[in-house]
Amino acid sequence: MTRQLKFNQNGQFTILQVADAQDLPFPRKAMLDMLDAAYEKINPDLILFTGDNILGNHLLDARFGTKKIGSGKELTRQRMKKALAVILDPPEQRRIPFAMTFGNHDDMNLLTKAEQLELYRAYDQFVFSDEDTPVGNYTVPIWSSNGEKKLFNLWLLDTAWHDKETDRCHTGVTKEEVDWYVARSNELKAENGGQPLPSLLFQHIPFPEIRRLMLECKPGDKGAVRYAKDKAVRLDPAKATGRQCEPGFGYQENNGQFDAIKAQGDVCAAVFSHHHINNFDGVVDGVRVIQSPGASFRCYGNTGRGVRVFVLNEAAPAAFHTYTLTYFDLCGHSPIKLLRYAVQADIGLF
Template sequence: MKKRIIAIVMALSLLLAVMAPVASAGASRKDTVLQFHQDGKFKIMMISDTQDTDKADQRMIHFIEASLDQEKPDLVVFTGDNIAGRWAGSTVEKVRTAIDKIIQPLVQRDIPFAVVFGNHDGESRVTTKEDQMAMFMAYDNCLAIDEGEALDGVGTYNLPILSSDGSRVAFNIYMMDSNDYDANGNYDGVHQNQIDWYEQTSNTLKAENGGDPVPSLLFQHIPVPQIYSLLKQVPFGVMGSVRGSGRNSTKWYVIDESKAEGVVKEGPCPSYDDHGQYDSWLRQGDIAGAFFGHDHTNNMVGKTDEGITLGYNAGCSFHLYGDGLNRSMRMFVVDENDAWNYDTYLVKYGDIMPDDGGCLLVDLIAVRTIDNALLYGYQLIKQLFEGITGSPETEPSTAVSGTEPEGAPDTGPAGTSDMAQAGTGSTEPSDTPATERSELSNGSAENPATGVSSAIPVLALVSTSAAVAFVLTRKKAK
């Protein structure tokens, strides 16, 4: 009997010894302290709109894996619409699998991550955002926090980053749940009690930093309305222009090249109402940049008149529409000795996965609505007629000089150039609306009928594209 007891004790001791490192690893990861490296650098990867099902498209997974291997980030932030929301045959386990598909690449590389939700995550019929947060938090490398009922939404929190010597908080990250839809079905935003929490946290960090604001990046899904301050309104018909949304839905815009650079291929869709979040940032003075997902084909970044950087990361899902090979991850490299002036750049699918495909029929939805499709058609026909009759004179604009490695301008929907979105080589719009200009009244000797005849195939293509885009947008993919 005595020997049997000793054997049992020894067996239990051995079992505990085997389990101890596993438990210890989990505990240490949950208690992870983010800290600048000895060289003073800290690298963050932003992944937006993965938005897929349990049968995740392998192109997206390969893109995530390749980006992680190339960039080796210290932290990954997911900025919402992490799963497709609802899909046919969805179950709790399939939601868990959909989450696991995007998290496993990080687990395998032992990279910590944080997550916020988008407007589609809560549309699941089988899980709530609370359920999904619990699934994320089950991973040892998850740093997300569920604040419970203390705040509106699910997952509003901050992640301090210590200096390389561990003596102070040198940088901070805010993760904000921008909620989903308001009572009228419009895009919602961050609520007042979340703003109050942000200000309290900001003040605490400031007090601990000798009264100076701690430079911070803020990530959330839905943009603030001030994103439109980086655009300029133009007449209908200007090449590269996009129709606004919400309160700006009757207007057309291009990037204001004096403030921003990058690509805008769909009208920004911010919260319908201004909840005062941006004004709160101005009061606190600690937001070095706020970055958003939500609008899958936009990757613009710029600085407002008040000095706050606002920016996008394009979506990386292949389950829904995107910008072809320009699907991207946005990187941030912060230097603790100059944390206000971080570097940010894009890792594009076409650059890192050149042989893996990427242009999908579903990307036609990038034109967003039938009126956008018709606009591009109009622009094509206008170009055709101007090619026959002679182009009207325009004044060249000044290109924005930026540090972001964007490469050459892309080819946009229906063959139009992205030069206005890309911020290079564009032309300023004429003061006269394009719709009021006569395309065939400049004395050209060419027969107008030739232009009309040549436009027939283009019109057919545009009509088909418009119909496809209209059908696809009815899926409410965004």
């Protein structure tokens, strides 16, 4: 539903980003404990599920490898509804507004994105825009505490889709999406007295320019992540801080998204998911680039499984503060929590 999100009476607005929650209808208790603890501790004003919210290709009637494992759109819809309930029921019950964007896994099944969005729209707390946009792309404005003025904007962009006719999957931001972003950004600028409206941009798969945060190195070098037999990269300490455990280069077909963002000057940071075991924060050619860790315990990960928090301040919203909280930060290090982590994390501990 369209609703007005506002800075609270303390002049703050807190966003909790949950990336790659993809546990399907059979969630690991560790992930649910972690998310519950995050909602309790942070009490966010908005939760953002930034793609791969479900493993849409592991629903019935979806591909499993190269094989179809079921049939029937209605059956797929029912399975998807059940899978979404795992992550959407808790914020609904806590009455915390949430928004979402699609990831590469969400769409790999018979339901169109518009049909999938209908399942999200059934939740009272789902924040959506009624703007006429390319499906899966929208803006979420954050208004001043007195409700008089838009002070900040969130961009939610789609980076992955499944062509149902050819049964092929694509990743990236299309030319149509870049054009929509530029046009909408200009409208928001005009509404804001000619000044770019400060914003955060969230999308599942990074733009390719993220690679500029990395240096080529040898596979044996400190911090090196191998991406080919004799090739590796590591974070450039002059440009980024954090942890890189997989290459995470971003989508391949470049339609000028980065250049458009740079030219518009409204994005305070572009925030990405998809690469579960990377967690860093850097600047590429004046554009801040943030990679967030994954939350799923049924997919690959490491001890960095967690969530990211953004705290905006009404007096200076562009100067936001961000940090991540891991399972251990939120649930503690007691022997039982360590044991639960070790048993429930399907792939990768370190």
